[in-house]
Amino acid sequence: MLLHIVARGRIGRSPEAELVERYVKRLSWPYKLTELPDTGGKMPAVEHGCRIVMLDETGQVLPSRDFAATLEKWRDSAVREARFLIGAADGFDDAQRASADLLLSFGRATWPHLLARAMLAEQLYRATSILANHPYHREG
Numbered sequence: 001m002l003l004h005i006v007a008r009g010r011i012g013r014s015p016e017a018e019l020v021e022r023y024v025k026r027l028s029w030p031y032k033l034t035e036l037p038d039t040g041g042k043m044p045a046v047e048h049g050c051r052i053v054m055l056d057e058t059g060q061v062l063p064s065r066d067f068a069a070t071l072e073k074w075r076d077s078a079v080r081e082a083r084f085l086i087g088a089a090d091g092f093d094d095a096q097r098a099s100a101d102l103l104l105s106f107g108r109a110t111w112p113h114l115l116a117r118a119m120l121a122e123q124l125y126r127a128t129s130i131l132a133n134h135p136y137h138r139e140g
């Protein structure tokens with residue numbers, strides 16, 4: 001299953017870009033990044049078999065094992081792409097939120113979108129490590 005991050009804003013050469021790179025280069029699942037401008041731009045077509053995960057402060061706060069279990073369930077039911085949407089400064093509106101298969105929150109604090117991208121990259125690596133029984137993830 002393709003892990004596809006579709007993010008608003010350019011990350012360029014930055015500390016956040018290094019963080020994203022640190023985690024995505026370790027992913028054993030197919031991965032793709034699409035950057036869109038802060039406003040406008042063309043969202044890649046959503047094909048059949050795509051699940052939309054919208055990152056949003058108002059969403060569900062999932063333990064990493066539950067996030068991993070969601071990815072596992074989708075992968076095992078022949079979902080071809082999990083698409084992760086990260087908003088710009090104004091975030092998403094209610095209609096956009098309603099269109100998501102999963103609203104995912106990294107807590108109730110508002111994070112800069114580039115940090116949210118780095119946090120997502122880490123969680124994707126963590127989730128896929130959990131599914132591979134790799135010892136990266138530990139719980140006390």
Ligand SMILES: C[S@@+](CC[C@H](N)C(=O)[O-])C[C@H]1O[C@@H](n2cnc3c(N)ncnc32)[C@H](O)[C@@H]1O
Pocket residue numbers: 054055056057085086087088089090091092104105106107108109110111112113116
């Ligand atoms: C600066 S935030 C936008 C905040 C804005 N107040 C709003 O209306 O949502 C930019 C993007 O970063 C992501 N983000 C920021 N904080 C987040 C959090 N706690 N959980 C999940 N995603 C978050 C979301 O994708 C959000 O659209």
